[in-house]
Amino acid sequence: xxxxxxxxxxxxxxxxxxxxxxxxxxxxxxxxxxxxxxxxxxxxxxxxxxxxxxxxxxxxxxxxxxxxxxxxxxxxxxxxxxxxxxxxxxxxxxxxxxxxxxxxxxxxxxxxxxxxxxxxxxxxxxxxxxxxxxxxxxxxxxxxxxxxxxxxxxxxxxxxxxxxxxxxxxxxxxxxxxxxxxxxxxxxxxxxxxxxxxxxxxxxxxxxxxxxxxxxxxxxxxxxxxxxxxxxxxxxxxxxxxxxxxxxxxxxxxxxxxxxxxxxxxxxxxxxxxxxxxxxxxxxxxxxxxxxxxxxxxxxxxxxxxxxxxxxxxxxxxxxxxxxxxxxxxxxxxxxxxxxxxxxxxxxxxxxxxxxxxxxxxxxxxxxxxxxxxxxxxxxxxxxxxxxxxxxxxxxxxxxxxxxxxxxxxxxxxxxxxxxxxxxxxxxxxxxxxxxxxxxxxxxxxxxxxxxxxxxxxxxxxxxxxxxxxxxxxxxxxxxxxxxxxxxxxxxxxxxxxxxxxxxxxxxxxxxxxxxxxxxxxxxxxxxxxxxxxxxxxxxxxxxxxxxxxxxxxxxxxxxxxxxxxxxxxxxxxxxxxxxxxxxxxxxxxxxxxxxxxxxxxxxxxxxxxxxxxxxxxxxxxxxxxxxxxxxxxxxxxxxxxxx
RNA sequence: GCCGAUAUAACUCAGUUGGUAGAGUAGCUGAUUUGUAAUCAGCCUGUCGGGGGUUCAAGUCCCUCUAUCGGCUCCA
Numbered sequence: 035x036x037x038x039x040x041x042x043x044x045x046x047x048x049x050x051x052x053x054x055x056x057x058x059x060x061x062x063x064x065x066x067x068x069x070x071x072x073x074x075x076x077x078x079x080x081x082x083x084x085x086x087x088x089x090x091x092x093x094x095x096x097x098x099x100x101x102x103x104x105x106x107x108x109x110x111x112x113x114x115x116x117x118x119x120x121x122x123x124x125x126x127x128x129x130x131x132x133x134x135x136x137x138x139x140x141x142x143x144x145x146x147x148x149x150x151x152x153x154x155x156x157x158x159x160x161x162x163x164x165x166x167x168x169x170x171x172x173x174x175x176x177x178x179x180x181x182x183x184x185x186x187x188x189x190x191x192x193x194x195x196x197x198x199x200x201x202x203x204x205x206x207x208x209x210x211x212x213x214x215x216x217x218x219x220x221x222x223x224x225x226x227x228x229x230x231x232x233x234x235x236x237x238x239x240x241x242x243x244x245x246x247x248x249x250x251x252x253x254x255x256x257x258x259x260x261x262x263x264x265x266x267x268x269x270x271x272x273x274x275x276x277x278x279x280x281x282x283x284x285x286x287x288x289x290x291x292x293x294x295x296x297x298x299x300x301x302x303x304x305x306x307x308x309x310x311x312x313x314x315x316x317x318x319x320x321x322x323x324x325x326x327x328x329x330x331x332x333x334x335x336x337x338x339x340x341x342x343x344x345x346x347x348x349x350x351x352x353x354x355x356x357x358x359x360x361x362x363x364x365x366x367x368x369x370x371x372x373x374x375x376x377x378x379x380x381x382x383x384x385x386x387x388x389x390x391x392x393x394x395x396x397x398x399x400x401x402x403x404x405x406x407x408x409x410x411x412x413x414x415x416x417x418x419x420x421x422x423x424x425x426x427x428x429x430x431x432x433x434x435x436x437x438x439x440x441x442x443x444x445x446x447x448x449x450x451x452x453x454x455x456x457x458x459x460x461x462x463x464x465x466x467x468x469x470x471x472x473x474x475x476x477x478x479x480x481x482x483x484x485x486x487x488x489x490x491x492x493x494x495x496x497x498x499x500x501x502x503x504x505x506x507x508x509x510x511x512x513x514x515x516x517x518x519x520x521x522x523x524x525x526x527x528x529x530x531x532x533x534x535x536x537x538x539x540x541x542x543x544x545x546x547x548x549x550x551x552x553x554x555x556x557x558x559x560x561x562x563x564x565x566x567x568x569x570x571x572x573x574x575x576x577x578x579x580x581x582x583x584x585x586x587x588x589x590x591x592x593x594x595x596x597x598x599x600x601x602x603x604x605x606x607x608x609x610x611x612x613x614x615x616x617x618x619x620x621x622x623x624x625x626x627x628x629x630x631x632x633x634x635x636x637x638x639x640x641x642x643x644x645x646x647x648x649x650x651x652x653x654x655x656x657x658x659x660x661x662x663x664x665x666x667x668x669x670x671x672x673x674x675x676x677x678x
Numbered sequence: 679g680c681c682g683a684u685a686u687a688a689c690u691c692a693g694u695u696g697g698u699a700g701a702g703u704a705g706c707u708g709a710u711u712u713g714u715a716a717u718c719a720g721c722c723u724g725u726c727g728g729g730g731g732u733u734c735a736a737g738u739c740c741c742u743c744u745a746u747c748g749g750c751u752c753c754a
Contacts, residue, residue, distance in 0.1 A: 137749095146681095146682085147681095147682080148682070148683085149683065232748090233683095233748050233749065234681080234683085234748085234749080235681060235749030235750060236682070236751095237681080237749070237750045238751060241750080241751075243680075243750080243751045247680060247681060247750075247751095248681090248750095249681070250749070252748085252749075282689085283689090291745050295744090295745065341754095342754090343754060350752085368754065369754060371754090398754095402753070403679050403680095403752060403753090404745095405679065405680070405681095405750085405751085406751085406752065406753075407746090412753080552754095586714090588713055589713095590711065590712095591711070616710080616711080616712090618710095618711090618712050618716085618717060619712065619713050619714060620712090620713085620714065620715060620716070621715080622714090623713095623714050623715055624714095624715035624716055625715085625716085626715090627715055628715085634714080636713065638712090638713060639713095640713090648713080648714080650714055655714075656714060
C-alpha cells in the first residue's frame with residue numbers, strides 16, 4: 035500500500051500501481067469525469083500513469099492552469115493530426131500550449147497555407163474527435179526515435195531528438211499521427227468539444243531568424259462550446275479598448291502615410307493630456323532633486339562613436355545626415371545619455387555635487403523594423419521621460435531605491451496594479467555581446483538585486499536580457515489583448531562614464547569616476563499613454579482627462595448663461611466646452627456620454643435664474659443642481675484626491 | 679526585415695459571376711426652441727491606397743509599390 039497526500043493535506047491509501055484516474059474515481063464520479071491531468075510531486079503526468087510510491091497528488095481540471103495546459107497541449111496534437119491528414123508532406127516543428135491556447139509550427143513545404151484553409155482543418159479535427167481517437171504514450175530509445183522520424187523525413191523532430199538524452203524519450207500516438215512529446219496528455223480527444231484556429235503567422239525555427247520560417251497556426255480550445263463563444267466575445271470587447279481605436283475616437287493622436295510610418299501626430303487633446311503627465315512627473319522629480327535640461331534632436335556622429343551606440347546600432351539607425359559645406363555627419367538622436375554626459379563634463383564636479391540628476395523629456399528617433407511598428411507602443415519617434423543620475427559608487431543603491439519609489443508612486447497614482455518587475459542580467463555564455471569588464475558588470479548586477487530586495491519588490495530575473503552596456507530593472511504592464519509592454523526602466527551603467535571620461539574630485543582630493551543610472555518611469559510618453567488608454571478604456575482620471583465638463587444649454591436662449599458658466603469654471607482652472615448646437619438635450623447628453631466626458635452641466639431657465647448648474651455624471655446620471663462655484667470646488671477636490 | 683491578411687466618403691461599413699459606386703454617422707442649410715442616451719426635411723461628400731497590366735469594359739482579375747492588422751525576429 036502507498037500513501038497519497040492530496041492538496042487539502044488528507045492522506046489516502048491505495049495499492050501501488052494505482053492511477054491518478056483511479057484516485058479521482060475514489061473521490062467522486064464528477065471529478066473523474068472532469069480531471070484532465072495529475073500533478074505528482076510537482077510534475078504534471080498522464081492520468082493513466084501508474085503510481086508506485088508515496089507522493090503528493092493534485093488532480094487538475096479545467097479550473098487549474100496545469101489542467102488547461104494539458105488540455106491545450108493535447109489540442110495541439112489534435113490540430114497536428116488533422117494537418118497531417120490533409121497535408122501529407124507537412125513537416126512538424128513544435129506545438130506547445132501557451133498562456134491562451136496553443137500553436138503548432140509546421141513546414142508546409144511548397145504549399146502555402148491561407149486563412150481560408152482554417153475551416154477545412156477544423157472540420158478534420160471534428161472528425162478525428164468523433165472517431166474516438168486515443169492518445170497513447172510510448173517510451174522509445176533514442177535510436178528508434180531517430181529511425182522513426184528519419185524515415186519520415188521529419189527533419190525538425192530529428193533535430194529535437196538529437197538534443198535529448200537516451201532513455202527519456204516518449205512518443206504520443208493519436209491514430210495515424212505520432213509525435214515526439216514529453217506529455218502529459220488527455221487519454222483521448224473527446225473532452226475537446228470546441229476549438230477555433232485563430233491566426234496564422236510565420237515563425238522562425240527555434241526562434242532564430244537565420245533558420246527557415248515555418249507556418250505557425252494559433253488556436254484555442256475549450257471543453258464547452260459556450261466557453262469558446264464567451265472567449266471570442268471577450269476578445270471583441272478587448273478590441274474596443276485598443277488604444278489605436280480610442281486614440282482616434284477621442285482625437286488624441288493620429289498617423290499619416292504622408293508623414294511616415296511610426297511617426298505619431300499628437301493632436302491638441304492628446305498633447306494637453308501628455309503635457310499634464312509630463313508636468314506631473316516633473317513636479318515629482320523636482321521634489322527628488324532633479325534638474326531639467328533640453329538638448330538638440332541631432333548630434334555629431336562622433337558623440338555616438340564615443341558612447342558606443344554607433345558601433346552597436348549605427349547600421350540599423352536612420353543614417354547620419356551631412357552638413358553641406360564641411361561634410362560632417364550628424365545622427366538623429368537615438369539616446370539622450372551622450373548629451374547628458376556632455377552636460378556633466380562642462381564643469382568640474384566635486385563629490386559635493388553628487389548625486390547630479392539631469393532630466394529631460396527628450397525626443398529620440400530609432401529605426402524600428404517596419405513589421406514591428408504598433409500604434410503608439412512601438413514607434414520611430416518617441417519622447418522618453420529620461421534622466422541620468424551621476425553618483426558615487428556608495429550612492430548607487432540609495433539612488434536606485436529612490437527611482438523605484440518614483441515608479442511605484444506613479445503606478446499607484448494611475449492605478450497600474452498588475453505590473454511585473456523584471457531584472458535583466460547579461461548572458462554569461464555570450465559575453466562578447468556586451469561592453470565592459472566582468473568586474474563592473476558584477477558590481478552593477480549586485481546593486482540592482484540588492485535594491486530590489488531592499489524595496490521588497492517581487493521581480494523575476496532574466497539572464498541574457500540586459501542592455502549591451504549594463505543590467506536593468508524593467509516594469510512591464512499588459513495591454514488590452516494581454517500583450518506585455520515595458521514601461522518604466524532603471525539601468526545601472528559603468529560604461530558611459532568610462533567612455534566619456536567622466537570624473538569628480540572626492541573628499542580625498544583625488545579624481546574618481548562617477549557611476550551613471552539611466553531611468554525613465556513612464557518609459558516613453560507614447561507607450562505610456564497607449565497603455566494608460568487601454569487600462570482606463572479612455573475613462574481618464576479627472577486630473578488628466580482632456581475635457582472635465584461640457585455645458586449643455588437647453589436651447590439657444592441660454593447660450594449667454596452657458597458662456598458665463600464657462601468663464602467662471604475657466605477662472606477656477608477647470609477645463610471644458612459648450613455644446614451650443616441646435617439639438618435637443620437628449621442628443622447632447624448622448625454625444626457627451628459617448629465622448630466619455632465626465633460631467634455634463636445642463637443649464638436652462640431654472641439654472642439661469644438661480645446661478646446653478648444641473649450636473650450629470652458620466653455613466654452615473656443626474657447629480658442634481660448646484661451652484662457653479664460648488665461644482666468647481668467638487669472638481670478641484672476630486673483632482674486633489676486623485677493626486678495625493 | 680520575414681509569413682499571412684487588409685486597404686471603398688471625415689468615421690463605421692455594403693458593393694453578387696468584371697458593365698464607370700451605396701448606407702448609416704459626421705458636416706452644411708432650413709424648420710423646430712427643445713430638461714437627462716439619437717427632432718424632422720433637404721443638400722454635399724469619393725483619383726475605390728499609388729502606379730502599371732489584362733479586357734470593348736476593372737472597386738472587382740494579374741503585377742508592383744505604400745500603409746495598416748495578426749504573429750516571428752528585433753527593441754540602445
